[in-house]
Amino acid sequence: MPGIVKHAAIIAWLLGVSFVVNGTPAFAEQPAIEEILSVLGMNKAQINELAQRQPIVYDLSEGRSDEIAAGIAWYLPVPLAKVAGQLRTDDPNLLDVDVTAHGILMTHGKADALSPVVLPSEEIEALLDAEPGGQFNLSSDEIENFRTLKRIVNDTPDEAIRDAIGQRYRAMLFDRFEAYRRDGTYAIAPYARDNNQSVKPSVELDQAANASVILARYAPALHKAWINYPATLPPRTNEVFQWVEKNVQNRPAFILRHHVNHDWNGGELVLTREFYASHSYNASQWVTGCLAYRDGTVVFQQVRSYADQLSGVATDVRHLIGRKLLKNKMLKSFERLCGVLRHCH
Structure with a gap:
């Protein structure tokens, strides 16, 4: 059991939940927020609880034995413009508190x-x-x-x-x-x-992209481009490539990220694909959204990550522990966000 806990802890700890959102002050002709939250996988009880300003962390369906997935959503009594203003950055340090170093990657910059x-x-x-x-x-x-x-x-x-x-x-x-x-x-x-085996992050990330119901339903052009990247991204979309370093189990972990911001009819969708991690897990994808709601803002995120350690003996226990640790990580990130905004309580 200690080995299982260690593997699950590494996976959950490395899932740096990073919220980077470019917002605009209105959301034109949007579907009902409750509909969007339902599509995200939240039930009515969770949606009602969310309206009481409680962060909701919930399970997502997982399509592979090496996958761990979870979602989070919360209502912040802060205007969308203010939330977006705080989160509008390419600096992964804002809420990904495990990052020890980072930088931007560009083709002309070489190594x-x-x-x-x-x-x-x-x-x-x-x-x-x-x-x-x-x-x-x-x-x-x-x-x-x-x-x-x-x-x-x-x-x-x-x-x-x-x-x-x-x-x-x-x-x-x-x-x-x-x-x-x-x-x-x-x-x-x-x-x-x-034993001459191999792991294919390409297959894992394709599975993650195809599993995003929120993209398929509400941003089909972005979803298609994301699946078929480097297909041309739709209008009002920006991208950046980042490298980040984290200290994991007393070892440096270097991660390569593709980060996309998309203007979502007045809200924002942010996609992050970790297409390389130097150890402990294989790859991950985050889908983050920010929408005006009531007198404030709803922010949500879905994380899918893949690791060899999730498969094999006691896989159910590994998944259970990993999800719990990931949810705790998400809640801590929410508290950090509230601390930055200073108007959440």
Whole structure:
């Protein structure tokens, strides 16, 4: 049981619930908020409780044994414009409190944009001996590249080895970003696992995109572009690519994100796709929305994340613990949001 709890804790802890919303002060010809919340998966009792300014965290259906999913919604007695003004940022630190470093990725910047990514000596040593398995999320080619580099730098000073591995690692991250930017989820290299097995984040993220009922019903053009990225995004949509670093189980975890903001008839839809994570989980997707409601604002988010540790023995227990930890994480993020706004209680 301790091992199950640890795996579930890593998964839930890494699900950095990040709320980045560009809002506008009105929502033209919107469906009833209650209808939208129902489509999100909330029942009538939860919707009624939400109107009492209580955060509602609920389960989502999961389509795979390696998936964990949950949703959250809350009513804030704050005007939409003010909420959106606080949340209108590309800085993942605002509510993703586990982030220790971050930056923006652009194709013309090359791997220099990742210069702050510095691996500690123990991670470098582990990379030099990397093998298929769960310690790192690496493709077979990436593992072979590090093995080749080890042979080349074997007789060089330690500092030169660290520099060479660091440069190769940053180049690997940038190569994954470029591949995704050019060809979407199709181009995400699988992670090599034991016994000649592999994990395909591309399949997991495609499943997450197709599972988004809210996008399919209320933003079909955005949904189609999201599934078929790099298809052209619809009008009034902006995108940014980010890298973030988190300290997870005393190890640095580097994550590549695709972040899309879409003007949703006066509200806002924000899509975040984590198309690479260096260890502990495979990939994740967040769908966040912000709408005017009564005298304030409703914000909701759905998270779907995928990890090998969720499958196998005691999978039901792993899922149960993981969902509970994820919901606690979401509630803490809500309290942080209220603290930023200073008008939630």
